[in-house]
Amino acid sequence: MNDDEIRDALRPDDGIEPLDPAKVITGARRRRRTRELTTGSLAAVAVLAVVAGGIIATDGANSGVSVDPPVVGTPSSTPSARTSTPRATSTPAMSAAQLLANCKVALAEANPKPGVNATQQALLESPQGSVMVIADSKYWAACDNGYISEGEAQVSARRPAGLAVPSPQDKDAFAVAQNRLTRPSGNYDDLEYYWAAGRLPTGVKTVRYTFPDGKTVDATVQGKYWLMHYWSLQQTPGGSEEGATPGAPEKIRVRLVAADGTVVNDFRLREPEQICAQITHGC
Structure with missing residues (x-):
């Protein structure tokens, strides 16, 4: 198979546009940004849980579990x-x-x-x-x-x-x-x-x-x-x-x-x- 035949075989069907590298990169960045925002939102919820539940210690691994209170003074x-x-x-x-x-x-x-x-x-x-x-x-x-x-x-x-x-x-x-x-x-x-x-x-x-x-x-x-x-x-x-x-x-x-x-x-x-x-x- 010569070079022309290879190009014809790889050419997309009519109606299907080839992928634009610029759009691919932009989409990847958008998806990565979405994941970052989601992670940040979960972190904010964890912090709010600590503040709102002042007499319950919460952390990422053991959220909402009561603990022994500390000695103060x-x-x-x-x-x-x-x-x-x-x-x-x-x-x-x-x-x-x-x-x-x-x-x-x-x-x-x-x-x-x-x-x-x-x-x-x-x-x-x-x-x-x-x-x-x-x-x-x-x-x-x-x-x-x-x-x-x-x-x-x-x-x-x-x-x-x-x-x-x-x-x-x-x-x-x-x-x-x-x-x-x-x-x-x-x-x-x-x-x-x-x-x-x-x-x-x-x-x-x-x-x-x-x-x-x-x-x-x-x-x-x-x-x-x-x-x-x-x-x-x-x-x-x-x-x-x-x-x-x-x-x-x-x-x-x-x-x-x-x-x-x-x-x-x-x-x-x-x-x-x-x-x-x-x-x-x-x-």
């Missing part, structure tokens, strides 16, 4: 009854300036309270939320944004108090706000979130909390104030049929420790007066 060296390694969850970001402004709004109906010129005195930040202490020349108060509703962080406030330094014997000064949070699945009483803040008593260096799950957390001390927050999958008595972890205290224990290690006071908080449903009625 400063864990002490005291052995814990739990041996699992918690993984972080996250809440929508809120800057310190936003938290300060929102804290003042949350305190609007409180009386007395820090005035409009109150400033930030201490701040404890984590991916799970932030606790802030604000004060003016007469009063201080504390706010937290670890509670999430419909994918957005909500600010809750502790009852304001005067600037007098509390006694180590004043148990009310170490009351804890207890929030029961739910996963997006709608299950009730899934998580316990605790937070607290206050002025540091004279002679006390460490404010130490031990929770019903057996975990011990030291509050973070900044200047004249201390701050603490903690997540737990173990509900306090009455919140779960399982009850407390075997061998762990059934109520929150507080120990005030001096610089030399001496325990200045060791007590357990009373329910419901000193362990309150923060979101329901405030502390």
Whole structure:
């Protein structure tokens, strides 16, 4: 077969246009771009799942599976009854300036309270939320944004108090706000979130909390104030049929420790007066 015969054999039938190389390349680029957009859209959905489901950790391999919440604050060296390694969850970001402004709004109906010129005195930040202490020349108060509703962080406030330094014997000064949070699945009483803040008593260096799950957390001390927050999958008595972890205290224990290690006071908080449903009625 000569060259002319080969060309005739390869020539397309009438009505069928030969492929245009330029169109082939353009089509390939269009298909590749479509795949890139699809991949990018899936990635955006994954990120939105993390933000909207702030109390559920999601990732590409294990999306929507609940995990142990992390210890926040400063864990002490005291052995814990739990041996699992918690993984972080996250809440929508809120800057310190936003938290300060929102804290003042949350305190609007409180009386007395820090005035409009109150400033930030201490701040404890984590991916799970932030606790802030604000004060003016007469009063201080504390706010937290670890509670999430419909994918957005909500600010809750502790009852304001005067600037007098509390006694180590004043148990009310170490009351804890207890929030029961739910996963997006709608299950009730899934998580316990605790937070607290206050002025540091004279002679006390460490404010130490031990929770019903057996975990011990030291509050973070900044200047004249201390701050603490903690997540737990173990509900306090009455919140779960399982009850407390075997061998762990059934109520929150507080120990005030001096610089030399001496325990200045060791007590357990009373329910419901000193362990309150923060979101329901405030502390």
